Structures are given as C-alpha cells and as structure tokens.
Amino acid sequence: MKKLILSACAILSLLTLAQTAAAATQEIRVIAIENAGVKFWLPSTIVVHKGDTVKLNLENKILDKAGNVHGFEIPDYKIMEVVESGKPKVVEFKADKAGIFTMKCQLHPAHMGGQLVVLE
Numbered sequence: 390m391k392k393l394i395l396s397a398c399a400i401l402s403l404l405t406l407a408q409t410a411a412a413a414t415q416e417i418r419v420i421a422i423e424n425a426g427v428k429f430w431l432p433s434t435i436v437v438h439k440g441d442t443v444k445l446n447l448e449n450k451i452l453d454k455a456g457n458v459h460g461f462e463i464p465d466y467k468i469m470e471v472v473e474s475g476k477p478k479v480v481e482f483k484a485d486k487a488g489i490f491t492m493k494c495q496l497h498p499a500h501m502g503g504q505l506v507v508l509e
C-alpha cells in the first residue's frame with residue numbers, strides 16, 4: 390500500500406514538473422521595417438504555446454514622413470500599441486487561448502499583417 394501511495398506521489402510530482410516545464414516565458418524582438426515599399430512587422434509569424442508568458446519587444450525601424458509612428462495590434466488579445474521610431478515598447482501577456490490570431494498595424498490598414506500562433 391505504501392508503495393502504491395509513493396508511486397502516486399511520484400506520478401503527481403512528474404505531472405506537476407511537466408506542466409511547469411511546458412509554460413515558459415517567450416521573449417521575442419519584433420521590428421517594423423520597410424522593404425520594397427512594403428511595411429511590416431518581423432517576424433510576421435510568432436509561435437508560442439498556450440500558457441506561455443509572451444514578452445514582445447517592439448521596435449519601429451521605419452523612417453518615413455508620417456511621424457515615424459506605427460501600430461501593433463492583436464485584437465483577440467486586446468493588445469494595441471503605438472510605436473514611435475526610436476522609442477521601443479514592451480508588451481507582455483499570457484497566451485491563455487490557443488489559435489491563430491491576427492497581428493496588424495491598426496493605424497495603417499494597408500500594412501501587411503502577421504499572425505500569432507498559440508499552440509495547444
């Protein structure tokens with residue numbers, strides 16, 4: 390009986406460890422650039438796991454006449470930032486729902502968007 394209880398405790402401990410190991414902090418540098426007249430955020434696809442803490446370091450590297458300001462939005466995660474050239478911003482959130490979510494510049498709808506992929 391003692392053996393059984395010990396085994397159950399060991400399994401529970403392993404499960405807890407596995408869950409702890411699965412959730413991580415993902416720190417990702419995301420830059421806005423312009424190439425061939427197209428402006429976009431890179432990487433345009435960000436992949437994380439559900440439960441991860443995601444820290445995005447947003448940098449606007451575009452030098453244009455529009456005040457050098459671009460937006461970064463992930464509507465499904467209620468993230469909306471305005472990023473000025475030379476003034477990086479940090480966005481941190483918990484990836485608490487799985488799926489593929491649109492990333493875009495909310496200030497200029499023509500800009501190419503990307504996607505946040507949160508794996509189950």
Ligand SMILES: [Cu+2]
Nearest residue numbers: 459460494497
């Ligand atoms: Cu923009």
